Amino acid sequence: MAVDKQEYGNVTSEGLRYKPRGPFHRLEKNRPIFNKEGKLVGITNPRDMTYIHTYGGEALYFESLGEGKLYGTRCDNPDCEAKGSVFMPFRIACPDCLEKMTPVDMTEVARTTATVHSFIITERTGAFNTLDIPIRFINVEFEGVCTILMSYMPVGQPEMGMKVVPIFKTADPDFLVTDLAFVPEGTPQDKLPKGFSFKK
Numbered sequence: 001m002a003v004d005k006q007e008y009g010n011v012t013s014e015g016l017r018y019k020p021r022g023p024f025h026r027l028e029k030n031r032p033i034f035n036k037e038g039k040l041v042g043i044t045n046p047r048d049m050t051y052i053h054t055y056g057g058e059a060l061y062f063e064s065l066g067e068g069k070l071y072g073t074r075c076d077n078p079d080c081e082a083k084g085s086v087f088m089p090f091r092i093a094c095p096d097c098l099e100k101m102t103p104v105d106m107t108e109v110a111r112t113t114a115t116v117h118s119f120i121i122t123e124r125t126g127a128f129n130t131l132d133i134p135i136r137f138i139n140v141e142f143e144g145v146c147t148i149l150m151s152y153m154p155v156g157q158p159e160m161g162m163k164v165v166p167i168f169k170t171a172d173p174d175f176l177v178t179d180l181a182f183v184p185e186g187t188p189q190d191k192l193p194k195g196f197s198f199k200k
């Protein structure tokens, strides 16, 4: 959805504080609600809400997608049973020992070993969906990774076991999970969605 950035407020960060500036609560016209007999029974009160979501230790993951890099995390705690396990999606703490994990660049592993574990094609979405319908959601397997990563396939038809490669929204990234997608191996650059590329 193209929006004029001038109409919206911005948020900056200083230390642990967020500083919102500019218009955030924009007024929209109320609409009357009439019953079948044409009598007024209510009114709509549109509200424009911006939720500020903190990325914290996951900021590296979202920033790297726009740079054409896919990070996972690995538990390096020598006392943990899961030591050496790599997790994708990126998570900050090990689910087994709760220690902070180490970010690892998994871009090359994803390029060479990603396959479709399972998939689901959806024709209907919730509110504020920005992906083209139908959405081909895929669960992706990687060699040496102990979890499955959920993503989507904007080009081609998914099949279980199919080899796929990651693509990244490197032009004007949104810093969202949708900056990462997967396409069948061998897909040419000119078939990728606008703004996406194989690498920066």
Ligand SMILES: [Zn+2]
Binding pocket: 075, 076, 077, 080, 081, 082, 083, 094, 095, 096, 097, 098, 099
């Ligand atoms: Zn651990």
